[in-house]
Amino acid sequence: MATIELEVVTPSGPVVSDDVDIVTAPGYGGDFGVLANHANFLSTIKTGELVYKIDGKESYLMVSGGFCEVSNNKITFIVESAESGADIDVDRALKAKERAEKRLAQAKGQQEKLNEARAQAALQRALARIRVGERAN
C-alpha cells in the first residue's frame, strides 16, 4: 500500500516521524482523513484524537491545538502538545474532567467568559486524553 510521510512536531521536539497508510485528525471543520498522494492542504487542528495506521495497526495520539499542512506526500502536524496512550494517566484525566465540568458550571456571566473558555479547553483536553488513554489500555 502507498504510504505518506507523517511528522508530528511539538515545541519540545518531534513526537512521530514515520511512513503511514492513513492519518485521521480533528480539524477545525470536523475530522478529516489523509491518504498517500493527497493534494496540498492546510487546516487548523482542534484538541482531540489523531489516529494513524502503519501496516494495518492503528496508533493514537492526543493532540491539543495546532495546524496541519499536506504537501509533496508529507503531512506535518504542528501542535502545542501530543501524548500517546501509554503516557496518559486515565484516572488523572477523569479527575481533570470532573474539575473542568465543575468550573464550567460555576462560570456564568460576562466576567467569567475567560474562565469559561479555560474550563472548556481543559474539558476538551481531558476528554481527548480519556479517549486515547482508554484505547491504549
Add this chain to the structure above:
Amino acid sequence: MESLHALQKHIETSGKLQSIVKSMKTLSAINIRQYEQAAHSLDAYQDTIEIGLQAVLRQIGLPRSDAEEKPAQALVIFGSDQGLCGRFNEKLVEFIVAKQAKKQTPKNLYLLVSGARIAARLEAEGFTLNHNLWSPGSLAGINRHVYEIILSLYRWRQEQRVERIDLFFNRYAPGGTGKPTTLPLLPLDNERLRKLTVKEWPGRSLPYSAIPGDTLFSGLLRQYLFVTIYRAQVQSLASEQASRLHSLQQAEKNIQEHLEELTSHYRNVRQSVITSELLDLVAGFRTVAGKEK
C-alpha cells in the same frame, strides 16, 4: 594560628562544597542540552507556520492595521527565579532600562514578568509590575506557562486596549552566557508579512483549505504567538543555565584555589607541630642524659 583540627574541618567543608558545585554544574549542562534541542525543534515549528501564513496571505491578502497612534504597551520579561547565575538578570534589567529610556514611555505600560529575581530587580528600578509568574522549572512546564502569558495578554488587549507587546529575554548562543534582546510580538510586522505574500511558493500548487481563510489566519496567528513566546522562554532558560554554568565554573576554580591554599597551610602547620614535638623530645633527652652524667 589555627589548630590542625580546625584546618582539617575547613578542608573537609571546602571539599564538600566543591562536590556540590560539581553536581550543580552537571545539572546545568544537562539542562542546557534539553533547551538547546527544544530551540532547534522550534525552528522547524516556526518554518511550517510561516509556510502556512504564506499560503493564507496569498488567499486573503494583508490584514488591516488599525492600531492606535500611541497605544498602551505591554512588556513580557523573562528572567530567573533562582540566583547563582551571574549577571543574568542584572544585564537584562539594564538593557530594558536603556531601551525604555530612549523611547517616550507610553501613558499605559503593563509589565508581565516571569522570574522572581528579575521582578525584584525591576521593582528596585522603579517599574510597577502588573503580573508576576514563577519561571517554569522544566521543559514540561513551559506549555502551561505560555498559556498563562497569552491569557494575561489577551485580557490586557481586551480591557486595557494594549496594542503593542514586546518580549525581553536573554538570547542563548552556544558557549556564551546570553545576550539581552527584544522582540516585537504585536502588532505584526506588516513588512515581513508583505514579503511572505511575494515569496516564491515551494511547490507546484497552493494548498487548499476546507475552512475560511480568516479562520485559518486566526489559527496560524495563535500558533505564531504561542511559538514566539515559547521560543523566548526556552532561549531565556538556556541562557540562564549557561550563565549558571559559567558562574559555577568560576566558583569551582575559586574553591580549588582555596583548597590548595588550605592544604598547603595545613601541611606547614602540621610540619611545625611535628618539628616542635621532635625538638621537645631532643631537649628532654639531652636534659635527662646530662643529669645521668
